[in-house]
Amino acid sequence: MSDTDERLGALGYLGVIPLGPVVPLAVYLASGRTSPFVRRHATQALNVALTWLLYAICGAIVGALLAFDNTGNALLIMVPIAVIGWLVMLWHLIAAAVTAGRGGFRQIPAWACSPLVR
Numbered sequence: 001m002s003d004t005d006e007r008l009g010a011l012g013y014l015g016v017i018p019l020g021p022v023v024p025l026a027v028y029l030a031s032g033r034t035s036p037f038v039r040r041h042a043t044q045a046l047n048v049a050l051t052w053l054l055y056a057i058c059g060a061i062v063g064a065l066l067a068f069d070n071t072g073n074a075l076l077i078m079v080p081i082a083v084i085g086w087l088v089m090l091w092h093l094i095a096a097a098v099t100a101g102r103g104g105f106r107q108i109p110a111w112a113c114s115p116l117v118r
Contacts, residue, residue, distance in 0.1 A: 009041035009100035
């Protein structure tokens, strides 16, 4: 395992923060076949991004349904839930990126990282 592999593993996680599943997918397609280390990290980062994207879509649906009754209450309920969810995702991604940068692997809990891509 080289420093490049460690950097690509960390990049997959950190790329989720601004760009969602785009960066881990690019890392997976670019280096996934050559390095099992990069593939494992890119797969987990992609799964985190897709899982939280599905959570966001579900939250938007619930927020829209609540907005039919009262828009203010919908925002009062859904904005804190979205912020807390984003902070939880951010914490898991940064912790996994730090571990990948050190050459290790940190398993993200199944509720935050559904195995959608293998």
